[in-house]
Amino acid sequence: xxxxxxxxxxxxxxxxxxxxxxxxxxxxxxxxxxxxxxxxxxxxxxxxxxxxxxxxxxxxxxxxxxxxxxxxxxxxxxxxxxxxxxxxxxxxxxxxxxxxxxxxxxxxxxxxxxxxxxxxxxxxx
Numbered sequence: 809x810x811x812x813x814x815x816x817x818x819x820x821x822x823x824x825x826x827x828x829x830x831x832x833x834x835x836x837x838x839x840x841x842x843x844x845x846x847x848x849x850x851x852x853x854x855x856x857x858x859x860x861x862x863x864x865x866x867x868x869x870x871x872x873x874x875x876x877x878x879x880x881x882x883x884x885x886x887x888x889x890x891x892x893x894x895x896x897x898x899x900x901x902x903x904x905x906x907x908x909x910x911x912x913x914x915x916x917x918x919x920x921x922x923x924x925x926x927x928x929x930x931x932x933x
Contacts, residue, residue, distance in 0.1 A: 819831070819832060819837075825883060826840045826880045826883040826884070827839045827840030827841065827880065828840075840880045840883070841880055841881040842865070842879070842880060842881070843876040843877065843878050843879060843880060843881055844867065844868070844869065844874070844876060845867075845868040845869070846865040846866055846867055846868060847866045847867075847868055850866035851863065851864065851865050851866065852864045871902070871924060872898040872899050872901065872902035872923075872924030872925065873923040873924035874924075875891070875894050875895045875898050875923075875924075877891060895921055895922050895923075895924075896916075896917040896921050898924060899917050899921040899924055899925040900912065900915060900916075900917050902924055902925065903915075903917075903925070
């Protein structure tokens with residue numbers, strides 16, 4: 809079944825479960841709903857070997873508790889083990905930022921690390 813040609817915009821969209829993509833003679837466009845919001849002006853992309861694209865998106869909410877469970881809304885979810893590893897990494901990154909004088913090389917996170925780990929902000933320094 810062929811997709812309808814949209815006369816006004818001049819492209820033929822290809823619908824997918826995650827969004828859609830379309831192309832012109834010069835460009836390829838990809839559209840989908842991200843899991844959460846990002847800062848548009850800080851997004852970057854690179855093209856490697858003329859066929860691999862790497863897109864870097866800066867999260868609007870950049871705290872350790874904001875671990876995306878999928879790339880797009882309801883699509884491409886991380887399996888439970890990978891999600892666990894991502895939460896551990898974000899919690900360790902949070903501790904590194906909060907304690908710049910400590911050496912975290914070889915450190916591992918265990919215990920309460922989901923949602924960015926425990927909140928120590930109310931404790932006196």
